[in-house]
Amino acid sequence: MVMRADIGVIGGSGFYSLLDDAEQVEVTTPYGPPSDTITIGRIGSRSVAFVPRHGRDHRFPPHRIPYRANLWALRSLGVRQVLAPSAVGSLRVEYGPGTLVVPDQLVDRTSGRVQTYYDEGGAVHVPFADPYCPTGRALAYAEAEAQGWDAVDGGTLVVIEGPRFSSRAESRWFSSNGWSIIGMTGFPEAVLARELALCYTTLALVTDHDAGVETGEGVTQEEVFAFFAANSERMRTLVGTVAASLPTDRPCPCGTALDGINLPFELP
Template identity: 55%
Template sequence: MDYPQADIGVFGGSGLYSLLESPAEVTVHTPYGDPSAPITYGEIGGRVVAFMPRHGTSHTIPPHMINYRANVYAMKQMGVSRIIGPNACGSLQAHVKPGDFVVCDQFVDRTKGRKDTFYDGPQTTHVSSADPYCPTMRQVAVETARELGISVHDGGTVVVIQGPRFSTRAESRWFASQGWEVINMTQYPESYLARELEICYCNISLITDYDAGTAGATPVTNDEVVRVFAENTEKIKSLLYAMIPALPEERPCLCATALEGAVF
């Protein structure tokens, strides 16, 4: 089936269930099953943008049950070559405050049992994830955030836990002791699957709380996460609306050629 084509994809996280004004909608079918929701699409600054809430339109899909392969493949079928993945995250370090944005440059995977590759054989394919986030998109995100007066951290490691439970204090202290800045439940395998399809990917972590092991932190609740994200929804939308037109047409980054030398 031929689907409408878009330039840039956005996955909405907790609290971000819509993005575009007066969008069209299409239901995309994939070899990996159904995506989280139909894709809405429309223009932002002259670029055609495809949007999907990764948890579904009413947040009915918990992190460990998201069909990440279907979601990313659906974006590929829409012709998307770049994906922006904003999400709600906890902070593991005191200097990374609730309300801050972190444009991550590394992840640590602590999930289990998730379908995390498109290449199950018989052709063996190993795609490098040494630098998992697009450097071009990261630079544009950071520069645009600063121009908008948003408190943003250039780089940081996100540790991705399985969910749906939050961390124990001991786990949280362990993650913090490694120097990691951000904790989240959805960045893996979403970001890596994009790399396997040679799609550029940029994470924008909106810090909603201090994780349980951070000094002086009270245990996080879902209500608090949603409250802080909702307070900053317009801020993330403003960043996306300014960032998307600023992305260059060309893709000289390593993401665009990720499969070169990866196939045995």
């Protein structure tokens, strides 16, 4: 019997302890294997599938993550709503480490990443004006506020190619555009989720000020990993609460994103 889930979580390996009655399942996709074995368990009455974005041993750098396989695998297991916790840098002085941003916009500054399922069989133009699920965003912000986070409702996440961090000049340019936070993994995750008619919500934990904002020696990998690890239990609690609160009927427009579009193949 194939295990099923209706909510997916894509995050760091620290989220394994999020689930009760967890079991691991191997999933194959037309785009190769996902980042790692998928774990399915429960949060309250909800069935949740978790995939470690970088692999459990963090073997995939941001530009090598099998994004298409990860999202396809989740959908094939029944997932229709995805929560995506991540670590980000801040492009604004007022958003210090520990701030929880629930972005409503996204800017892609990556290069060379495959960002669509529909590269053969005819053009498929998916609407992406508002990249994130409005229902998931509202719930995430409300739960963060209720749990005492320094929470920010909205803002623009700019996604860079990585794996290096930004130069000061790049960072200042991003900030001058009015963008709020910076990361390396939020794209193409968000657009691939939309191409599969999935709800997708990012919960972005600020771990540092980006190079153009702070006055020290610039951000380091050690600093980012240490801060996120120190806050992992708190993030697990937030993600778990949001997952348990997501509606089962999906009153948002995400599920109808592909309506009226002639797809070149059948979705799982």
